[in-house]
Structure formats: structure tokens, C-alpha cells
Amino acid sequence: MAAAILMIFYPKLVDSYFLHLTVATFLAMIMASSWDILARTGQVSVGQAGLFGIGAYTAALLFQKAHLHPVLGMLAGAVLAMIVAAGLGYLTLRLRGIYFSITTIAFAEALSVIWLMTPRVTGGAMGVSTPPLFGGNREQAYYLILMILALVIFTVWFIESSRLNFAFTAIRENEEVANVMGINPTRYKVLAFMISAFFTGFAGGFYSHYNTYIIPYEVFGLGISIACLVMPIFGGLYTIAGPIIGTILVKAIEEYLRVTFSYGHQIAYGLILVVVVLFMPEGLLGLWKRRILPLWGGVRP
Amino acid sequence: MREHEKNFLANEREHDQTMETPFLLEVKGLTKHFGGLAAVQKVSFEIRRGEIVSLIGPNGAGKTTIFNLISGVYGPDSGDILLDRQSLIGQRPFEVCQKGIGRTFQIMQPFPHMTVLENVVTSGLFGRVPKISMRQAEEEARELCQLVGLGDRQGAFPRNLTVADQKRIEIARALAVKPKLLLLDEVMSGLTPIETGEAIKLVLGLRDHGATIFLIEHVMKVVMGISDRVVVLHHGEKIAEGTTTEVANDSRVIEAYLGERIDEREEASC
Numbered sequence: 001m002a003a004a005i006l007m008i009f010y011p012k013l014v015d016s017y018f019l020h021l022t023v024a025t026f027l028a029m030i031m032a033s034s035w036d037i038l039a040r041t042g043q044v045s046v047g048q049a050g051l052f053g054i055g056a057y058t059a060a061l062l063f064q065k066a067h068l069h070p071v072l073g074m075l076a077g078a079v080l081a082m083i084v085a086a087g088l089g090y091l092t093l094r095l096r097g098i099y100f101s102i103t104t105i106a107f108a109e110a111l112s113v114i115w116l117m118t119p120r121v122t123g124g125a126m127g128v129s130t131p132p133l134f135g136g137n138r139e140q141a142y143y144l145i146l147m148i149l150a151l152v153i154f155t156v157w158f159i160e161s162s163r164l165n166f167a168f169t170a171i172r173e174n175e176e177v178a179n180v181m182g183i184n185p186t187r188y189k190v191l192a193f194m195i196s197a198f199f200t201g202f203a204g205g206f207y208s209h210y211n212t213y214i215i216p217y218e219v220f221g222l223g224i225s226i227a228c229l230v231m232p233i234f235g236g237l238y239t240i241a242g243p244i245i246g247t248i249l250v251k252a253i254e255e256y257l258r259v260t261f262s263y264g265h266q267i268a269y270g271l272i273l274v275v276v277v278l279f280m281p282e283g284l285l286g287l288w289k290r291r292i293l294p295l296w297g298g299v300r301p
Numbered sequence: 302m303r304e305h306e307k308n309f310l311a312n313e314r315e316h317d318q319t320m321e322t323p324f325l326l327e328v329k330g331l332t333k334h335f336g337g338l339a340a341v342q343k344v345s346f347e348i349r350r351g352e353i354v355s356l357i358g359p360n361g362a363g364k365t366t367i368f369n370l371i372s373g374v375y376g377p378d379s380g381d382i383l384l385d386r387q388s389l390i391g392q393r394p395f396e397v398c399q400k401g402i403g404r405t406f407q408i409m410q411p412f413p414h415m416t417v418l419e420n421v422v423t424s425g426l427f428g429r430v431p432k433i434s435m436r437q438a439e440e441e442a443r444e445l446c447q448l449v450g451l452g453d454r455q456g457a458f459p460r461n462l463t464v465a466d467q468k469r470i471e472i473a474r475a476l477a478v479k480p481k482l483l484l485l486d487e488v489m490s491g492l493t494p495i496e497t498g499e500a501i502k503l504v505l506g507l508r509d510h511g512a513t514i515f516l517i518e519h520v521m522k523v524v525m526g527i528s529d530r531v532v533v534l535h536h537g538e539k540i541a542e543g544t545t546t547e548v549a550n551d552s553r554v555i556e557a558y559l560g561e562r563i564d565e566r567e568e569a570s571c
Contacts, residue, residue, distance in 0.1 A: 163426045166427070167423075169412065169414065173412040177410045177412070179394040179395050180394045180398055181424040181474060182395045182427035182428030182478060183395055184395045
């Protein structure tokens with residue numbers, strides 16, 4: 001409750017630079033949590049940028065060509081990303097393990113190439129620019145992204161407390177057995193991918209209007225896809241808090257390195273992935289549970 | 302004329318959906334090849350409601366393949382499988398499950414990061430038609446845990462349990478779908494004599510509650526003790542079918558088991 005009130009008055013308490021950082025962090029949290037929703041079914045997407053880019057371009061082009069309200073454009077981008085995920089998922093989520101991951105990388109790269117080859121429709125390598133969101137009012141942008149983040153967290157909470165949690169976990173742990181127990185694996189994997197795509201697409205739409213300028217190389221780029229998976233892996237998978245905590249820390253490290261060196265975030269992603277994979281397979285939350293809590297007399301699981 | 306009339310009546314029966322056939326499961330000419338190897342070849346048999354039927358045969362005879370064909374994990378090359386007269390061919394495993402077939406796996410495969418109770422709840426939530434609420438699934442799962450003897454280990458994780466208890470999870474999960482037909486794949490192997498005794502009691506108890514059970518078993522004492530009928534496979538073909546006594550004295554069965562009489566072999570191994 002106190003946290004909710006703090007979130008509402010937050011823009012009054014911080015300066016513009018910090019507010020901007022917060023908006024960027026919330027945006028990343030949405031992408032991290034969305035990636036984690038799909039990961040709960042055992043599927044590793046390395047092509048979230050494809051969905052992000054679809055959302056970004058849908059929102060930007062709808063504004064540029066039809067003067068659609070930015071928020072409606074973001075919604076349209078989210079819905080389109082979801083539809084694309086349904087089609088792509090239906091075709092590729094029958095494949096097991098690494099094949100789906102490879103397909104998602106190819107998907108994002110293919111979109112990037114298509115965009116570069118069709119400059120008349122998409123703006124090509126020159127990208128698309130839009131006027132600042134809400135006339136440059138960062139507070140309004142903050143409230144919009146806060147609402148979407150709240151919706152994402154609510155969705156994850158809903159998944160966790162519904163029968164979906166059982167289906168997702170069962171598929172992740174043993175797809176063949178889940179299938180024999182009455183769970184249609186493809187159906188639930190596609191559903192998870194669609195939910196993930198909706199929010200990632202919305203994030204893309206928000207980014208295009210907030211940033212005022214997008215190019216294919218960036219919004220369809222591997223950097224975004226990697227960011228989507230580094231943050232939840234760092235924080236802790238298959239939890240509500242994991243992706244949130246992971247994002248805060250990754251963003252803080254990234255910002256520090258960006259100010260200190262350029263290209264800082266790329267170093268951060270690389271280092272974090274190596275450290276997490278080697279030393280803390282359950283992420284920060286796992287580390288907390290296994291190493292820190294016992295120091296206060298907690299019970300080791 | 303009479304002959305004709307008979308046929309007509311038979312046809313009429315065939316189409317009368319309300320008529321109960323004595324057979325819950327009918328397997329007709331089932332064949333499955335893996336590459337050039339015939340894993341199962343023209344196997345036919347039936348299982349009546351309320352029966353306990355065992356499927357036995359030496360290693361590699363195709364027993365688990367038959368289970369995988371029935372539960373839809375593999376599609377057969379030819380032949381038909383009917384549950385309550387409805388063909389299961391082309392149905393995916395989750396559809397077969399929802400039509401009323403619950404199964405266990407030879408190598409225990411509980412979901413490792415779910416508790417015993419959650420393992421059983423999962424099966425009840427998705428294997429039942431019509432769907433049941435989460436609360437009902439949990440209540441039923443608790444009852445099933447009691448029934449199979451896991452009442453006090455509902456909150457435990459599978460890796461901390463004994464082989465026998467992991468087999469109990471398998472059975473509880475299979476039962477949670479309220480199956481018309483229960484397929485048990487070697488649920489007694491690897492158990493101590495006391496545990497085997499408990500498992501036999503459990504299976505007989507399930508039958509008394511009206512379950513129809515089809516089991517693969519290596520432990521001959523169990524097969525001979527609880528089966529109404531036995532189907533014997535050898536090199537993918539059915540070589541015998543009948544009551545336990547009939548099968549134990551069948552020359553082809555004796556030959557398949559390397560010339561030993563089945564009851565002797567069991568005693569020798571004890």
C-alpha cells in the first residue's frame with residue numbers, strides 16, 4: 001500500500017533525469033517479466049526484439065500515416081505482436097528445446113532485413129520519427145508505463161495463482177508426461193507466448209513514442225532480445241519478484257557503466273550472464289534463499 | 302433365413318450406442334515398426350470392464366510400446382484401438398487421457414519441482430472431463446495421496462522419496478484423471494517384498510472400486526496372484542492369452558522364457 005502511494009507521488013519526488021531512468025527501468029521490467037512468462041513453459045525466446053520491433057513500428061507508423069493516438073497505436077502494436085506470436089508459436093512451439101530459440105533469433109533478424117528492404121513503407125534504414133509522447137510530458141509517460149507494469153505484474157500473479165501455473169510448470173519440467181496427463185503442451189506454450197508478445201509489443205510501441213525515433217537495427221536488434229533474458233535470469237526465474245529485482249540491478253549497473261565508459265551496458269550483460277550461469281543458477285532470489293537467509297537462522301532448503 | 306436374421310440383429314447391436322459392450326478396450330491388429338524393426342506386430346486382444354489383465358513377455362517384447370500406442374505417445378502403422386467402441390487412433394496423448402486412460406511410467410517421472418500433492422493436483426486439473434475447480438482437484442488429490450499411502454508426505458518433493466513412494470506418486474497421478482482404464486507400467490518392480498505386498502493390496506482395492514486395470518509386470522508372483530487374464534508378448538507378437546494357469550502351461554510361453562516353467566523360475570529367483 002505504501003509502495004503504491006509512493007509510486008503515485010514518485011514523479012514529484014525526483015528530478016527529470018531520474019524520472020527518465022525510472023521510465024526506462026519500468027519499460028525493461030515489462031519486457032523482463034514478459035520473457036519470464038514464456039520461460040515458465042520451458043521456452044527460451046531469443047527473439048523478443050522481433051515482437052518489440054513490431055510494436056514499435058506499428059505504433060510509430062500508425063501515428064505517422066494515420067495520426068492515430070499514440071496510446072491506441074501502442075495497443076494496436078501489442079495486439080499485432082500477439083497475433084504474430086500466435087502464428088509463429090503455432091508453427092514453432094511444436095519443436096522442442098533449442099529449435100524454438102533458434103527460430104526466434106531468425107525471426108527477429110528476418111524482420112530487420114525486411115524493414116531495410118522496404119524503405120517506402122517502413123522508412124528503411126532511416127527509421128521513423130514521431131513527436132514526443134504527451135508533448136514531452138515525462139510525468140504522463142511515467143503514469144502510462146506504471147499502469148502497464150502494474151497490469152503485467154497482475155497478469156503474472158494471476159498466472160501463478162491459477163491452473164495455468166500447473167500447466168506451465170508441468171510442461172517445463174516434463175512435456176511428455178504433462179501431455180499424457182491431459183495437458184495440451186502446444187496450446188499452453190502458444191498462450192504463454194501470446195501473453196508475452198502482447199506486453200513486449202506494447203513496450204515497443206511505448207518506446208517508439210517515448211524515444212521519438214526508431215531504426216530497424218535497434219528495435220529488431222539482438223541487444224533487446226538479450227536484455228529481455230539477462231534481467232530475469234539475473235534476478236531469478238519463474239517468480240514475480242525475480243525479473244523486477246534483476247531489472248533494477250542490471251539497469252543500475254548499466255547506467256553506471258554508461259556514464260563511466262561508453263558501450264557499458266554490453267559489458268554488463270556479458271559479465272552478468274557469465275557470473276549468473278557459473279555461480280548462481282537460481283539468480284539473485286535463489287542466492288538470497290540459499291546463502292543469505294540462513295545467516296539469520298533461516299532453514300536451508 | 303435364420304442366419305440372415307441373426308446377422309441383422311448383430312448389426313443392430315453394433316449400432317446401438319446405449320448397449321454396453323463387455324469390452325472396455327479392444328486392440329485390433331496393432332502393428333508398429335521402428336525403422337526396420339517390428340516392435341509390435343498384429344497384436345489383438347480385449348479387456349473387459351472390471352478386469353485385471355497383465356501384459357508379460359521377455360525384455361524387448363514390445364510391452365511398453367503397446368502402452369505408448371494406447372496412450373497416443375506413438376501412432377501405430379496399422380490396426381485399431383477402441384475405448385468404449387471409439388477409436389483412439391490419431392488422438393494425441395492429452396486427448397487419450399481426457400477420454401479416460403490414466404497411465405504410469407516405467408521410469409518414474411514425477412515433476413521434480415512440484416510437491417507430491419502438486420503433482421497429483423496437476424493431473425486432476427487437466428485430465429478430467431468435465432473440468433474441475435482447483436479446490437476440488439486439491440481435495441481429490443489429498444484423498445488420493447491417502448489412498449496410495451502418501452498421506453503424510455504430500456508436501457515433500459519427489460527427490461526426497463524412496464522408489465516405492467515415487468511409484469505411489471505415479472499411481473496417484475494416474476488415478477487423479479478418474480480413468481476408465483488404468484495402465485500400470487511395472488509399478489511393482491524394484492520394490493521390497495513388503496512394499497510389493499502393499500502395492501498388490503492397492504491394485505486389488507482399486508479393482509474392487511470398479512477400476513479396470515491393464516498392467517505390465519515382470520514379477521511373476523504378482524502376475525499370477527492378481528491377474529484375471531494374461532497376455533504374453535514375444536518379439537512383438539502375441540504368443541498366448543488366457544487365465545494364469547493356461548498361460549503358465551502354454552508351451553510357447555515356456556519356450557519364450559527359456560524353457561523354464563514360469564512358477565519355477567520365480568521361485569529360483571527368490
